[in-house]
Amino acid sequence: MDATFSYNFPAIRGIQAGKEYFVAMCPLRIIPKIFLFDEDEIPPEHRSQRILNKARIPEMTNYIVDNINDYVFSSITASVDGELNFTPFNQAANSKDLGQLRIALDARFLINDGQHRRAAIEEALKLSPELGSETISVVFFHDDGLKKSQQIFSDLNRHAVNTTSSIGILYDHRDKLSIITKDIIAKIPLLTRYTDKERVSLSKNSPKILALNHIYNTNLKLLGKNKGENISIKDEEFVYDFWSLLCNSIIEWNSVLNKEINTRELRANYIVGHAVFVEALGVVGKYLREYHSDDWTNYIKKLSKIDWHRTNNSLWLGRAFNHNGRIQKTSQTIQLTAIQIKKLIGLPLTDTEKQNEDKFNKGVE
Structure with missing residues (x-):
């Protein structure tokens, strides 16, 4: 040649x-x-x-x-x-x-x-x-x-196997929100001990409460951001303050931290042991930041008074779990769970939320 x-x-x-x-x-x-x-x-x-x-x-x-x-x-x-x-x-x-x-x-x-x-x-x-x-x-x-x-x-x-989104976040040192999320987990003892940094869903026997991607997705909702968007210092401060107060306000999480119940019992008996709960709180937190920037902490503290039991059908059936008792996380169930939380802590619904709630109630009837 x-x-x-x-x-x-x-x-x-x-x-x-x-x-x-x-x-x-x-x-x-x-x-x-x-x-x-x-x-x-x-x-x-x-x-x-x-x-x-x-x-x-x-x-x-x-x-x-x-x-x-x-x-x-x-x-x-x-x-x-x-x-x-x-x-x-x-x-x-x-x-x-x-x-x-x-x-x-x-x-x-x-x-x-x-x-x-x-x-x-x-x-x-x-x-x-x-x-x-x-x-x-x-x-x-x-x-x-x-x-x-x-x-x-x-x-x-x-034989290619995609990495989980949690590992993607763990290994990402460019995305600002990934860095912030990992920093929050490292600074808050409950999250440090009970966050799974590799899996995207937790088995019933997992010793963890949340997965890394659950916290990251919640932060996206809290800030109303998409992956890769700019994160300001005020954004970062709010996210850290939100998680610090949330971890102190969820009694069931602290019961796990204090060894009064284990993570298996938490997931089996309460919706707070599932991603649909924290991502719904991301929706609620975003609303609080926009409309209650001065007193949002008072509303988060009210979460300690809510009955999060999975047996509480009147509050969570069709929202956090279906008629078979199975927890379900979709964009719709996240929104419906967020609506219920807002109602329980005394927050008004947006017009879109009112429409979603009306559709939900008609379906129940």
Whole structure:
């Protein structure tokens, strides 16, 4: 193969299933040029990935551009249909798999894993052209006719397991609310001891009261924010004050802290041991901050007088739990639980809440 008419990459050769594959470092500027993505050109039977979800691209692009000195992308995996040659730098046993990978200019490349990364890189280069000299690792599989690309995609994703949202929050050191949420948990003894930082839902035998994502989602509702939005110092102070007072006001939580009941009994007997409760309080807390900024603490203290028993059908049936007694957390049940809490602590309902409550009452009748 004439090197003048080929792509040339320093590469490492590997063996899987008795077949060669290659890992090369590719400058970001050439990624959009060699890895074309045209859904109309490639028929479904030869596509190796699902259709590009364009809604994901702006977020990924912003991630690169906003963290230009601290972003991380995993490898792109691609099939190559065309002439491909690997020439070792030398034949020594310890370096015969290091060499030059040459791929014909007329070869077809099809991404098996990383199409959204490729699209985000293309957009990021438009905003920050200086990124072009940086590199991303690309794993090349030789695949005549692109016949194996779908199986490669399937195999790559066969054993993939997404991390839980709690772990995502735990490991996120960029998102301001993630940092604040973890700081609150560390500062409040009850949350420190009884927050599960890995799971998103707790089993009946879990030794914890809440999961990290429950607290984070509650904070989003408290502040009326979306993930990634700016958090002010006043926002941060309010969230911390809210959780400090809440942890002192829920008698059942303190009964667990004082070893008077255990977490299993809490979940089995009270709605305060479930996410629907705290996220509903996020809705109530947001209202209090907007309309009772001077005396909101008085309303939170009233929570200690409420009957949170799961046997209290008149208060919580159809809201926090269904007719089978099963706790249910949906956007609707969160809103209905928040409405009931507002009524119990003497807060008026908004027009939207009145409409939701009327629909609920008609359904009960």
